[in-house]
Structures are given as structure tokens and as C-alpha cells.
Amino acid sequence: MNKVTKAVIPAAGLGTRFLPVTKALPKEMLPIIDIPNIHFIVEEAVKAGIKDILIIVSSTKESIEDYFDVNYELESRLRKSGKDKEADEMRKIAEMANVMFIRQREPKGLGDAILYAKSFANGEPFAVLLGDDLIDFDEAPAIGELIDAYEKTGGTILGCKRVPQHLLKKYGVVKPKDKSDAALFEVCDMVEKPKDPSLAPSDVAVLGRYILPPEIFDVLETTAPGVGGEIQLTDAIKASMELRPCYSCIFTGTRYDIGDKFGYIKAIIDYALKREDLKDEVLAYLKEKTK
Numbered sequence: 199m200n201k202v203t204k205a206v207i208p209a210a211g212l213g214t215r216f217l218p219v220t221k222a223l224p225k226e227m228l229p230i231i232d233i234p235n236i237h238f239i240v241e242e243a244v245k246a247g248i249k250d251i252l253i254i255v256s257s258t259k260e261s262i263e264d265y266f267d268v269n270y271e272l273e274s275r276l277r278k279s280g281k282d283k284e285a286d287e288m289r290k291i292a293e294m295a296n297v298m299f300i301r302q303r304e305p306k307g308l309g310d311a312i313l314y315a316k317s318f319a320n321g322e323p324f325a326v327l328l329g330d331d332l333i334d335f336d337e338a339p340a341i342g343e344l345i346d347a348y349e350k351t352g353g354t355i356l357g358c359k360r361v362p363q364h365l366l367k368k369y370g371v372v373k374p375k376d377k378s379d380a381a382l383f384e385v386c387d388m389v390e391k392p393k394d395p396s397l398a399p400s401d402v403a404v405l406g407r408y409i410l411p412p413e414i415f416d417v418l419e420t421t422a423p424g425v426g427g428e429i430q431l432t433d434a435i436k437a438s439m440e441l442r443p444c445y446s447c448i449f450t451g452t453r454y455d456i457g458d459k460f461g462y463i464k465a466i467i468d469y470a471l472k473r474e475d476l477k478d479e480v481l482a483y484l485k486e487k488t489k
């Protein structure tokens with residue numbers, strides 16, 4: 199069995215839920231305090247042992263490339279003013295992974311974006327991490343838990359969590375093959391964004407993490423546009439279940455939907471409360487506000 203050594207991060211979306219800021223700033227660069235959210239996504243992959251990362255961008259996303267590049271001028275200015283620690287930190291970002299970029303030519307959906315990773319994957323299974331899903335983990339990075347599940351089963355792996363009924367319409371929802379409370383179970387069908395909770399086959403939603411097999415590209419090439427007129431990754435995964443079993447892996451970290459404004463605010467508060475330099479002040483402020 200091939201090991202998972204590569205990750206793909208689709209980052210070509212228009213970010214319409216966060217206009218007007220995304221008119222000029224990629225949503226992946228929205229900061230969780232002082233760190234752009236895509237930094238955490240790349241870090242999650244790196245902590246799971248992945249070094250080669252392909253970010254699929256669109257024409258207005260140069261700042262993501264700049265962020266993962268070396269900025270010689272900034273580093274030299276920092277060093278000249280005695281800020282070696284800060285300069286080293288800037289260099290570490292550029293060296294944390296082998297980050298590559300490719301442009302999706304038209305916004306034709308997540309499935310279409312993934313197709314751009316075909317030659318990068320080069321016949322190997324690969325991880326996919328969606329930037330809207332920020333996952334805070336203490337020990338095991340979520341994508342690492344999915345890699346373990348892949349190594350155990352050899353199947354396609356979907357990173358999932360149980361979500362409240364009224365939120366199921368936002369996600370791909372899995373149908374378990376057999377009734378199960380286990381953290382890892384086989385899936386026999388999926389419904390993309392069920393309009394009504396009664397159309398959802400369970401309360402287990404796919405939350406932005408996948409281990410996909412190389413044959414997904416052949417399937418994607420023949421996948422017709424689905425929900426919203428876009429080429430849906432969910433449709434291709436469903437079709438690929440005939441070729442290889444598919445599993446839902448309930449990951450352990452805390453997930454934030456930072457494509458949603460309230461989800462983004464929650465992430466900022468929680469990350470601030472975990473930081474030694476901020477937590478006391480932020481906590482005191484929140485207490486005062488909620489008196």
C-alpha cells in the first residue's frame with residue numbers, strides 16, 4: 199500500500215460569504231489573530247508527516263504564495279534591527295513544507311479544483327484539507343487520524359463529525375453501511391447538502407478532510423455538474439465507492455467553520471484564550487462584557 203505523503207489544499211473559492219474583505223484579500227489569509235488561517239491548515243498536514251503540499255489557487259491569491267515564500271527584504275531589515283528571533287520565525291514559515299501552487303482556471307467547483315492535482319498525486323493516495331474547516335488539536339492532527347484509518351483499511355477516508363440536524367444542509371452527509379457508534383465505519387452512500395433533515399441519511403457530516411485514492415481523478419473526469427451546477431467531489435466519491443470501500447473517520451479535534459462569520463469569531467476567541475500573551479486580558483474583557 200502506498201503511504202500518504204502529499205496533501206492538496208483547494209483555495210480557489212471566491213469567498214463570497216466574507217465580502218467585502220474578500221474583494222481584495224483571499225479568505226484563506228483571514229487572520230486568526232495574527233496568523234492567516236491557511237498557516238494552520240498547512241501546519242496540520244506537516245504535523246501529520248506530510249511535506250509536499252499543493253495549494254490550488256485562483257488569479258487573486260498571490261498573497262498566499264507570498265506568505266509561504268522567503269521575504270529577504272523583511273528578514274534583513276528585522277536582523278539589522280536586532281530582531282533575529284522574528285526573522286527566524288519568518289524563515290521557518292517558508293521552510294515548513296514544500297508548498298506548490300496551481301491555478302484553477304474557472305470556478306467550477308471543488309471536484310474540478312481537485313482535478314488540477316492529478317499530476318501532483320502521480321498515482322498515489324493523497325490528503326485533502328479544506329481551508330474553511332479549521333481544526334484545533336492537542337496531540338493528533340485530524341488529517342493524521344485519517345491517514346491512520348487509511349493505513350488500517352486501504353479505503354477512501356472522509357473526516358467527519360456528528361452535527362445538529364439543522365446544520366446538515368450545509369454539508370455532505372454520509373450513510374453508514376451498518377448501524378454504528380464506532381469512530382471508524384464503512385459508508386455506502388452520501389448526500390450533498392440535503393435540503394431537509396429528513397433527506398439526510400444520518401447526522402454524520404463530512405467536515406473538510408479526506409484521504410482520496412488515485413482513481414478519484416478518472417471518476418472526476420466523467421463527473422457531471424451536480425448541486426449548484428458545480429462538479430461535486432461528493433458525487434465522485436459516491437461513484438468511486440464501487441471501486442474501493444469508503445469509510446467515515448470521526449476525528450477528535452475541535453472544528454471551526456471559519457467560512458461562517460460566527461464560526462470565525464469563535465475561532466478567534468478560543469485561540470486567544472489558548473495564548474499565554476492574550477488569555478488573561480481577553481478573559482477579563484469577556485467577563486466584563488457578559489456581566
Ligand code: G1P
Nearest residue numbers: 308331368369370404405406432
Ligand atoms: C464542501 C463539500 C461538503 C463538505 C464541506 C465541508 O462544501 O462539498 O461535502 O461537507 O465542504 O466543509 P462547501 O462548504 O465547500 O460548499
